[in-house]
Amino acid sequence: MDGNEKTAVFIREMSWEGLPADVRHRARLCLLDNLGSVLSGTLAPISRISAEYAAAAWSGEEATILGHGLRATAAGAAFANANAGNALDIDDGQNFTQGHPGASIFPAVLAVAEKVGATGKALLEALVVAYEVAPRFASVQHGQGGTYRACGSWGAVACAAGAARLLGLDAVQIGHALGIADYHSPYAPMMRDIASPAMAKHGIGWGSMTGVASAELAQRGYTGVLSLLATAGFEERVMDIGERYLLPETVEYKQWASCAWGHAPAVGALQVVRDNQIDLADIAAIKIYGFQETIDLYQGYPTTTEQAQFSTMWPVAALLVDGEIGPRQVLEDRFGDLQIRSLVDKMELILDAEIDARYQTGRKSGGVMHARVEVVCSDGRIFDSGLVERGATFASWTAEALETKFRWLVGHRYDEPLVEELIVRAREFENVESVREFASRVA
Helix, strand or coil: CCHHHHHHHHHHHCCCCCCCHHHHHHHHHHHHHHHHHHHHHCCCHHHHHHHHHHHHHCCCCCEEECCCCEEECHHHHHHHHHHHHCCCCCCCEECCCCECCHHHHHHHHHHHHHHHCCCHHHHHHHHHHHHHHHHHHHHHHHCCCCCCECHHHHHHHHHHHHHHHHHCCCHHHHHHHHHHHHHHCCCCEHHHHHHCCCCCCCCHHHHHHHHHHHHHHHHCCCCCCCCHHHCCCCHHHHCCCCCCCCHHHHEECCCCCCCHHHHHHHHHHHHHHHHCCCCHHHEEEEEEEECHHHHHCECCCCCCHHHHHCECHHHHHHHHHHCCCCHHHHCHHHCCCHHHHHHHHCEEEEECHHHHHHHHHHHHHCCCCEEEEEEEECCCCEEECCCEECCCCHHHCCHHHHHHHHHHHHCCCCCHHHHHHHHHHHHCHHHCCCHHHHHHCCC
8 A cells, every 4th residue: 555545545544433533623623723814804905906816717606705705616715715824934844844734634624515415524524634644745745856845735635635525535535635735736936926025825725726626526527647746765654653653743824914934033023122121213233143034035015915924024023013924014004104214224235054954954844933132222322132043932822812813813804702702613623513504614
C-alpha cells in the first residue's frame, strides 16, 4: 500500500467517535477560527468581487456565500468563502505547509456539507481529514524543490480529501480525487505576490474550488494521476496518517491581520514602546532587523488591503498607534492616517544574517520567526528589544483566547447576540443537526 492508498483508506474509514479527544477539541477550535476569518473577511473588497462573480459564474443553490446574501454551486461558494477567509490574512497556519490551510479547507467542507445536507459531525470529520492531509501533501510538494508554491496549490488536495469524505466516495474514487486536485492545483508562485501584492494572494479561493470540483469529478468517474502522496522517499511523512494526528500539534492561529513574516518586528516594537513608556511623537527612528522575507514585504504607504497585509512597516506602525492589527488597520479607509504614515516614514528594514539563518534553517518545519527592533528617540536615547519571537505561541491559544479573537473580529461585521450564538454552537458543533440551517444564520 502506497501513501495515496493509505490516505484514501483513512479518508473513508475514520470516524468522529474514534478520534482522540485532543483532535476533536482542536477541530472545533479550527472551525470557530476559520468561521471568524471568513465572516470578518467579508468586509474586504476581494470578498465582494468574489461573491458576485461566484454567484454569476457558478450559479446555483447548493451552498451559501457567507455575508452577501448569495448562493452558488458548492464549488462556487467554496471559491468565494475561501477568498473571504484569507482576505485579512488572519487565518490559521500549519507546520510543514509553509502557509494557511484553514481558509481553503473550511469553505470547501462547509459548501459540500450544505450540498449533501450533512450534520455538524460530518463536517467536522471532513475538516479533520483535510487538516491531516494538508501538512503531509504540502511537505511532499515542497520537497520536490523549485518554486515556492502557495497555499492554494497544496490546499486543493486537502480540500479534495474533505469533499470526498462528505460525498461518500469509495477508496478508488478518493484516490482519483486526490490526483485530479494535485494535477489541476493552482501553481501559485508565492514570492511573486510578495513582490507585487494583489488579490491573487495565496491562490486560496482557486485551491478550495479545485478541491471541491475534483471530488465531484471523481464521483462521476473522472480519473486522476497518482498523487504526490505516493512519492518514494516521503513515506515517513505520509504513512502514519490515521495513526499519528498532526492537527493538535501543528496548527497555529494568528493574532494579527498581516503576514506572519512581520509579526516578530511588531512584537519587538510594541514591547520597546510600552516597556519604556515612549511617546510616539518622540520617536525619531525605528530600525527593524529581520530575516530576508521580513525585508521583502511591501514597503511604503499601502493603497490596497493586500499591500497593507503583506507589509512589515504598515502593520507595525498601526499597532503602535492602535494597539491592534485587525480590519480597522488593513482596510482601505485607514490608509490616509497621518500618524501611522509618520511612523512608516521613520522605519528602516535591515537584514540580519543571524536572524535570517535561524529562520531559513527551520523554515520547512515551521521555523520560529525572530526579529530585533531598535527605537531611537529625538533626544538621542536608544532602546533595543533584543531578540524577540513572533507573538501568540501555539500553547497560548486556549478556547477562551480564540473565542475572544472571534468576538473582536466578527464584532466588526455582526451584532453581539449572533456572535455569541455562533460561539456557543461551535463549542459542540458535532451536535448541529443541519449545516444548511447553521450557514443560513450568516448568509
